[in-house]
Amino acid sequence: MNEFPRPLHAQLLTASDLAGKEAAPASAQVRTRDLKTWNFDAELQSLQEAYDASGSPITVNFRTLVPLGSGVDRATHLFHSYPAKLLLNIPLFFINCTKYSSPNDVVYDPFSGSGTVLVEALLAGRRAMGADANPLARLIAKAKTTHIASDLIAAALDKVLSEVDTRRQAPFTTTIKKDMWFSENIAVSLGALLYSIRSNTTGAVLEFLEACFSACVKRVSVSDPRLSVPVRLKGKALEKHVLGSPGLIEHFTKVVGANCARLSKMPEGCTTDVYTDARQRHQDGEVKADLIITSPPYAGAQKYIRASSLSIGWLGMAPANQLRELEKHNIGREHFYKSDYSSESASVVSSAEGVLAEIKAVNSLRAHIANTYLREMDDAAEGIVSRLRQNGHLVLVVGDNMICGHNFATSQFVKDIFSRKGLTTTLELVDDIRSRGLMTKRNKTAGTIEREHVIVFQKR
Incomplete structure (x- = not known):
């Protein structure tokens, strides 16, 4: 009945x-925020001059730079409570700097999550592409960006x-x-x-x-x-x-x-392409991105699949109905069998070898998680760079965290990876995190991410 x-x-x-x-x-009020024409060229020029003069990361507060209150109901950003969303102020700032993109340019986020960058790209009159290994994230991103x-x-x-x-x-x-x-x-x-x-x-x-x-x-x-x-x-x-x-x-x-x-606040006719993995290489005939903005996952920092597990269970999104099978496709995953790390290979990032050895002396599993993360980020960087047009820019948002009591300089290691792929660093900013969204301290082997580095590269 x-x-x-x-x-x-x-x-x-x-x-x-x-x-x-x-x-x-x-x-x-909300619609004014949605439809406002933003321009941050003057602010960007000031930050660029400070960075060029010092050669060191410049401290910035994106919540002040882009005056939107915390949790603002802007367009479709509050569509779903997907975890650890990127602060929308960051993509809004860079997308609306004329140095980095113009109307109808392609903005790509290879770790798009639930689509924060994609939404801001469409609101700014750009075209949007994304990728994410989590099928629930892809579903939400498509729903948020398809009018x-x-x-x-x-x-x-x-x-x-x-x-x-x-x-x-x-x-x-x-x-x-x-x-x-x-x-x-x-x-x-x-x-x-x-x-x-x-x-x-x-x-x-x-x-x-x-x-x-x-x-x-x-x-x-x-x-x-x-x-x-x-x-x-x-x-x-x-x-x-x-x-x-x-x-x-x-x-x-x-x-x-x-x-x-x-x-209804999204542009009429808008839609996006969302791929299944950042590691996918650019194919002949596919459009390249003018601007890439992304916040890659951290090494064991956020259990995206576990956080999505209730919805994944109902929607039947896991291969063979096994969360572990789905986790294997995600960079930064934590679950490995002991046989996976019985003999650890050398790191693809030479600057990380010292801290990896120190972590391994405390916990070999955590060392394997971190080393695997760097290898897979190196692979992802190949796919990401292949999708960026010549002279295009990549904005990378990444923070450092503690592993087994040792500082794991994720921002520097990932910066080294993209530099080896031929990209040039043109600007680096640092912003404090004021949200619990990226809290990672769950046990004695993990720490919290307190600051984010925003690194701008160019493909020259």
């Missing part, structure tokens, strides 16, 4: 009503909700223990909703609604909402969370309405 009878559905706002309601509050008319979303939502029937369930994959994270009623509701989404929509609308579905999954689970990776709530915290959790259909409807309003 259908557990979502029409009387309940009738009590909810229609999709079109909800989209209008969500778009109304403070829309004038769909609001009336099409409203009609699709009405159709999906009218067809929800608990007798028809989308199959659940075995990547996670469903019963550990979802009550029986919620699991049934999720399965029925996903079945209806996939049965009644296709193409960009399907991607949009699946991304909205993903945005609801963790909220209706018993996972601690304060943490990016799933950690089950216990005791009174669990009781309070369950009592305060919204109904799935009501929550999904609100998420779709809010995201529909956000998507």
